[in-house]
Amino acid sequence: MSAHDDHTPAVIEEPIANPGLPEHLPRPTDVDEAAAKRAERQVATLFGLSSVFAVLFCVAYFTLNIGDDPTVFLGLGASTVGLGACLGAALMCIGIGAIQWSRKLMSDHEIVEYRHPAASSEEDRAEAVASLMTGIEDSGIGRRPLVRNSLLGAMGFLGLPAIVALRDLGPLPGDKLAHTVWKKGMQVVQDVDGARIKPSDMEVGQLVNAEPAVFFPEGDQEAEYEGTALLQAKAKAAVILVRMNPDDLRNKRSANWGVEGILCFSKICTHVGCPISLWEQQTHHLLCPCHQSTFDLADAGKVVFGPAGRHLPQLPLAVDEEGYLIATSDFHEPVGPSYWERG
Template identity: 70%
Template sequence: MSKPSSPAVPGNEDAVAMDPHAPIPAEPIDNPGLPAHEPRPTDIDPKAEKRAERQVATLFGISVVAAVLFCVAYFTFDIGEDPDTFMGIGASNFFLGLFLGLSLLGIGIGAIQWARKLMSDVEIVEYRHTAASTEEDREEAISALQQGLEDSGIARRPLIRNTLLGALAIFPVPLVVLLRDLGPLPGDVLEHTVWEEGMRVVNDISGTPIRPEEVQIGQLVNAEPAIFFERDAEGEPVMGAHDVLIAKTKAAVILVRMSPSEITPAPGRENWGVDGILCYSKICTHVGCPIALWEQQTHHLLCPCHQSTFDLADNGRVIFGPAARAVPQLPLAVDSEGYLIATQDFDEPVGPSYWERG
């Protein structure tokens, strides 16, 4: 049986503070010793109230302007090899940070000033309980929320309300703009690689072109498109190092050679190989791991990550594991100098399956 609560008597509050199991006073202390409440200037002076309202609205307006300037700075200042500078530092980073900070500060300081100067300034008493709230308590909570909404004055202060809504509405725009830095716009980037008609297949280490007679039956060669190693007239790489790294994630391939009699080409793929040499994507169709574990007797290619197994003599068909699609095949031919080339890009997307891929 629980102990009855002791009445609110002088000194009982000290016992509660020292012993958490002491009986709780039935009523709050009448006078805890707080100083008398003093009204704020905005509570007694209509001019001060209007001035505070304009200050808050101005802060929200600054937030709106700063968010817009953030977007302007993002598209105005150049970055990269020859960036714009300001006071010896990158202009883009400086102004993006400045305007994003001002946008956040405008909303934050405006909300603080609104609460300090214009919302109702009253002292409240909250009774605590250990059991679930009663229906009456819930109704009282809703009433308190409604009262707080009325005390905030948002309904009768349209200037503050509208500027706040404007600041909150425009603030996500810089975040959307920043998404552009996550990578290229999707478009059809998942559907294509850098392979194209006439592009040579080269060794992935040395970049040397490959002749059919250099590949032995049962051999696997890791290869890439020649564009990764090409240079312009001035000796500069045709593709930058960053672009090469991105392109490699889809364009890396393997060459394998087997007896032509052991190959079962799908309809339309009869001419995709050269004297038993076939070319397949190096990227597993399960989660995108690079694969090069080749079993030359069975013509099986094993992914080391989750053991998906593909039969390269049968169009890269999945014969085991979680992969749901055959590994894509790249059609080959030989150019006028006797080197292996691609006749086109892959005829299907390379890499893991995704929701839009049939």
């Protein structure tokens, strides 16, 4: 590499002796220290304004709600306009400041760089470092702490919008995932047609996909859940019923939560939440098709294989006065992936 300017004495043979560069003329800021100071203040002001707009972005984020004033400008809402204008102005000020800095205060000497072999020699590297140091010196960053510090401040404030926007990853679900719509006395019905189920309707070895009866309002009864709320409630409350020989059940508490060998478990895999219903009658194993987690339903839904971190939650059952299966409570623990229950 050969850098050719007033600061680099090493000049090698040039393929074109005079490429026709105009004579270098000094700028006002090169010869007048007052002009240089003025330019410095101008640049610092722009960097300072960038900081202000970054802060205004944060203020707009917290004070303007999505949906308020839906058509402030070109059909865009106040929140969109406020956030966009502030972030745009912050970036623009920092950009204009950098341009002014380079135009008025940095060195404006023409620099020519020639093609060279891909591998640099030690000498070239030393020369590159020297050029870099010269560039830093030319930029005046060491001599102009006002510019340097205001730029550092502006860059720091520019990170704020990104950090504040992380809030949109929320809100955290709180305890919403810890409960389902199941409650004492709610009937367990077929998930397709809402048909009520008696123990005698199921044979040993059979698996039935089921849901709470609340999702199947009768006659002119008003639906308790609709739209997104219905989908969310259904996703959490989905269960399977399995009928096993009571003698095969190895966990006493689990067996006591059943009726005549019929047990009810959450249908949501405790690994990352796939719906499960691959049932092996002989082994009493329930297999998740996503990553092959396997649960032993004869042993309280214990994990016997795969990545799931905990057993399948079980819903305690009883029968009502008409002999239909009902829940005796909600699940006693959160359903779904293990991370839902943290905290």
